[in-house]
Amino acid sequence: MCRHAGQRPEGADNQLSDCQPQGLWNVSPLMRRIAIALVVALAIPSVAQARVHKIAPPGNSGVGQYLETVPTADGGQPTNTIHPGGVGVGVGRGRTGGGPDSTSGGALTASTQRALAKQGPTGEAAAALAAATAPRRARPAAHSSGARRESSTSTSGGPGSSPSTSVLKALSGSTSGGGLGPLLPIALIGSVLAAAVLTLMRRRGTS
Amino acid sequence: MRLRTLVIAAVLLVSGANAARARAQGLTLGFSADPALTGTAPAADATWIPRAVAEGAGIVRVNVIWSRVAPRVRLASFDPADPSSPGYDWTAVDAAVRDISSRGLRVLLNIWGAPSWAQGQGAPAGVTRGTWRPDAAQLARFASAAAVRYDGGFPDPSAPGAFLPRVRYWQPWNEPNLSYYLTPQWTRTGGGWAPASPGIYRGLLNAFYGAVKRVSSSNFVVTAGTAPYGDPPGGQRMQPVAFDRSLFCLRDDARLTPVSCPDPPHLDALSHHPYGIGGPLWHALNADDVAVPDIYKLAAILHAAERAGHVRPAGPKRLWVTEISWDTSPPDPRGIPLAAQARWLEQSLYVLWRQGVDTVLWLQIVDAPPIPSYGATYQAGLYYLGGAAKPAAVAFRFPFVTRRMGSGRIEAWGRAPRGGRITIQQRRGGRWVAVRRLAVRADQVFDVVLSIRGRATLRAQADPVTSLAWTQRR
Numbered sequence: 001m002c003r004h005a006g007q008r009p010e011g012a013d014n015q016l017s018d019c020q021p022q023g024l025w026n027v028s029p030l031m032r033r034i035a036i037a038l039v040v041a042l043a044i045p046s047v048a049q050a051r052v053h054k055i056a057p058p059g060n061s062g063v064g065q066y067l068e069t070v071p072t073a074d075g076g077q078p079t080n081t082i083h084p085g086g087v088g089v090g091v092g093r094g095r096t097g098g099g100p101d102s103t104s105g106g107a108l109t110a111s112t113q114r115a116l117a118k119q120g121p122t123g124e125a126a127a128a129l130a131a132a133t134a135p136r137r138a139r140p141a142a143h144s145s146g147a148r149r150e151s152s153t154s155t156s157g158g159p160g161s162s163p164s165t166s167v168l169k170a171l172s173g174s175t176s177g178g179g180l181g182p183l184l185p186i187a188l189i190g191s192v193l194a195a196a197v198l199t200l201m202r203r204r205g206t207s
Numbered sequence: 208m209r210l211r212t213l214v215i216a217a218v219l220l221v222s223g224a225n226a227a228r229a230r231a232q233g234l235t236l237g238f239s240a241d242p243a244l245t246g247t248a249p250a251a252d253a254t255w256i257p258r259a260v261a262e263g264a265g266i267v268r269v270n271v272i273w274s275r276v277a278p279r280v281r282l283a284s285f286d287p288a289d290p291s292s293p294g295y296d297w298t299a300v301d302a303a304v305r306d307i308s309s310r311g312l313r314v315l316l317n318i319w320g321a322p323s324w325a326q327g328q329g330a331p332a333g334v335t336r337g338t339w340r341p342d343a344a345q346l347a348r349f350a351s352a353a354a355v356r357y358d359g360g361f362p363d364p365s366a367p368g369a370f371l372p373r374v375r376y377w378q379p380w381n382e383p384n385l386s387y388y389l390t391p392q393w394t395r396t397g398g399g400w401a402p403a404s405p406g407i408y409r410g411l412l413n414a415f416y417g418a419v420k421r422v423s424s425s426n427f428v429v430t431a432g433t434a435p436y437g438d439p440p441g442g443q444r445m446q447p448v449a450f451d452r453s454l455f456c457l458r459d460d461a462r463l464t465p466v467s468c469p470d471p472p473h474l475d476a477l478s479h480h481p482y483g484i485g486g487p488l489w490h491a492l493n494a495d496d497v498a499v500p501d502i503y504k505l506a507a508i509l510h511a512a513e514r515a516g517h518v519r520p521a522g523p524k525r526l527w528v529t530e531i532s533w534d535t536s537p538p539d540p541r542g543i544p545l546a547a548q549a550r551w552l553e554q555s556l557y558v559l560w561r562q563g564v565d566t567v568l569w570l571q572i573v574d575a576p577p578i579p580s581y582g583a584t585y586q587a588g589l590y591y592l593g594g595a596a597k598p599a600a601v602a603f604r605f606p607f608v609t610r611r612m613g614s615g616r617i618e619a620w621g622r623a624p625r626g627g628r629i630t631i632q633q634r635r636g637g638r639w640v641a642v643r644r645l646a647v648r649a650d651q652v653f654d655v656v657l658s659i660r661g662r663a664t665l666r667a668q669a670d671p672v673t674s675l676a677w678t679q680r681r
Contacts, residue, residue, distance in 0.1 A: 065385045065444065066482045068436040070492050 234560050234567065234622050234652050236603065237266035239530045240317065241571035241588075245269045245303040252306045254594075259312065259572055262589065262604050263624055263650065266313040266376065268529055268568050269303045273349055274322040274337050276300065281324055287348035290356035297356060301364070301371060304357060308372035315376040315429065315529070315568075316353065318415075319388060321346070330390075338390045340407060343414035346379065350415045353377075354422035375423075378529065379415035380431035382480065383408040384450040386443040388431075393441050400440035405453035409472050416473035432478035432529040433505075436496045446495035447479060448504050455512035463508060465515035472518055476525035476566070477509050483533070486547070487555035499555045502526065502562040526563045531555060532570040532587035535597060538577065539586035548587070549598035549675060553606035557620050560652060569603060598675065607667045607674030612656065617679050619665060620654045623647040624672045631657065634664040634676070 108116070108127055116123035238244055243255040244267050259267065278285060278294030286292040300316070307314050320337035327340025355361060359373030383389040383404055393400040412430060419426040437446030452459055456468030479497055483489050487499040497504055506526060512518040533551055536542035543551070552569070559567055574588040589600040607621035619631050626649040632639040642665075645653050657665075659679075666676035 065382065065387050065434055066436060068484050068492060068496060069438055069442075 233650055234556065234565060235265045235650070236262075236556075236622070237264045237268065237312075237315075237566070237568040238572050239268040239568035239570040240270045241267075241573065242575070243571070243573045244307065255572055256306055256310050256312070258590070260310050262572070262600065263622075264312060264572075265650065266315055266566070266568065267307045268315040268317050268378070269300065269307070271300050271316050271318045271353065272320040272337075273318055273325070273346070274320045277322045277325075277349060279322065287345060288351045290352040290361065292352070295352070300353075304372055304374060305363070305365075308374075313376060314357075314372070314374045315378055316357070316374055317378040317381060317431075317529070318346075318350065318353065319380045319431070325349075334390045335387055338386065338388055340390070341380075341411060343410040346411055347414035347418040350377070350379065350418040351422060354419040354426060358422055375425060376427050376429065377415070377419050378429045378431060378478065379412055380408065382434040383411075383431045384433045384437060384445040384447055392443060392445050402445060402449065402453045404445055405450050408450075409454055409470065413470055413473050427475045428473070429476040429478050429527050429529065430472070430474050432480040432527075433497070434480055435482050435491065435498055436493070446493060447497045448495035448508065451477070451505055451508045455508055455515075455517045457508060457511055457515070457517065463511035465511075465517055468515075468517045471512070471516065473520070474518065474524060476527045477505060478527040478529045479505055480530040481528060481555075481559070482531060483551075483555070486551045487558045499531070499558050500562075502528075502559060502564060506563050525565055527566040527568075528559055528564050529566075529568045530570045531559075531567060532585065534581075534586040535599075538574060538591065539581040541582060542586055545597050545599070549602040552599050553602040553675070554608050556606045556622070557608040557610075560620075601673075601675055605667065605669065605672045605674040607677070609663075609665050609677040609679055611679045614681075615658055615660045617657045617659050617663060617665070618654065619643070619657055619667070621652070621667050621674060623649060623651045623653060624669050625649050626651075627669065629653065629667055629669045631655070631665060631667050633659065634666075639666070639668075 113127050116127040119126075238259055241255075242248075242251075244251055244259055256267075276296055277287070281287075282294060284292070285294045290297065304314050304316075321339075321341040322337070325342045325345035326337065327342065330339035354374075354377070357371055357374035359370060361371045363369040363371045381388050384392070386392050389404050389407060392402075392404045394403040395401075408431065412428075416428045419428060433447035433450055434444065435447060437444040437449065449459070452463065454472055456466050456471065458464040458466055479502060481497055481499045481502060483498045484491075485498075489498055489500070491498040491501050495504075509518070509524055509526070513521075513523060518524060533548050534542035535545050535548045537545075542548075556567055569587075569589070571585055571588050573590045573594075574586045574592045575584040576592060577584055577586070588597070589603050590596050605621065605624045607619070610618045610620070612618050621629070623629055626647060629645045629647050630641045631643040631645070633642045634640075642657055642659070643655060645655065647653055647669075659665075661681050662679065664676055664678040667674040
């Protein structure tokens, strides 16, 4: 994936062809704004919770000491714990979440993820941020392998907890990970409506 | 599009203050502590060191783990400042220094990991061995022994009549903002936590600096590269900006106000390890963390320290990056695509250089054997383990980056793989046409502005080496 759209290298027997610009901003402005509003709405309460989560450099995703700490709605984690569902922001795999086993944690619907992915690096980053900071279905296990580096396992849903149930529980504050209760869905819906209204007003203003 | 443009503009804007300084500097490339280069396997000498030279490297960082060279138990006859003292085992270091130097590469000796007798008292259970409050005086004695051994006049024990090569570049410790290397990171205060590792490291750095400079004033001391990300106070890691602010006795305010600093840090270059979560334009999320485009934060601290007299000796200090890399897929399933690695490598060199960095060490030249797993090993080589080159080998040998500056202007930046003439070419109608010719020295950085409108695909050529090509949209 190209982190810097508009500039791409070529050569090396077309091995760099995946850096071709791909209509990165061709989705409708309304869709884009809604998606960004969703991501922001998810991220803001997470920041407010002032809890931490960690994401890792791509490839170095197993290196415990190079994890980046970010706020999350899911509560604090041990320093050496890695959450594959949140790693790999911008790793260029054409997906969010980094590793092949990773998931987005149920933060975004598949269509929203696709829409964000079409927006290139920024969209993928937004999706990854949402995945990294969203309430989590289940706490992943942390593995340690090697003295210097630590590997991780995939995230899987806990017994009896579907993604939607987990998210709903987290949103309503009924999980141990906390939440904002009914305020969060209200904030989410409000953000989406505000973005939609803003877009419509601008469109009318320009037409 | 606007957002992306703003992000790019922000990176360039904040780095602009250092650009003038950087333009006067070249860019030295090297490799960091790669066992393929520093190990004792025959392949290092026969294959990888020559390849490192061919790729344009000028320096190789070699790990010297103090506790492995020094005796576990000190006999009465042991003199830690004497490199010939019984108990010392320099065999592996001698071999690495000898092999790397013999090919004309400079060596950076990175010393860390205290023997148990050189640690402080009262280490809690569970701290990493060799990290607990290392004794600065003992480190100074070891540094002095090493500096004497590699001052160019010390007899080579394996070759009667010959001398061990001279080592000029020294780096005390590694990533001192991580408890993996230095503990404690924090100490409890009445109501919270206070930084501990910066003060401990300042003592180590200054003792080390004095020791190697006493052996030769032309020795060059690079600070331990800080790791890019930290934790909130009380965690296992300290954010690098917070670490350096404390190291240089600067207050956490907009002006970086100096506070009392009885024994300021002594150094010749400040180092950092900006492993990126994303690519080279990806900023760290936290204000005190430092990814590739955030080096300017450390530069600002360094310059504030220079102004305040909080770094010795007086005068401007250099910025180094002694580790950076991205693993690739293949072979690491969690790595980035080969093309992205190549692109990110050269673009990170550009972004770092713009911020004043003049030396960058890539970790590593060849993928590591995946033992016990890909996830637990580095797969960031320019070459696969089997020896085949990745696209990043071209990007390292001949970094070339373009950036649109306006509707009719494109910046073309690169580092010459050899002296002579470089041709910047544009693809027109299936052919490559020269648009600019430059006379350069080997390893010289060139940074020119081309007047080109519309979409353009550009590359640079210095026969027989051709860079990767970049396409600029309108």
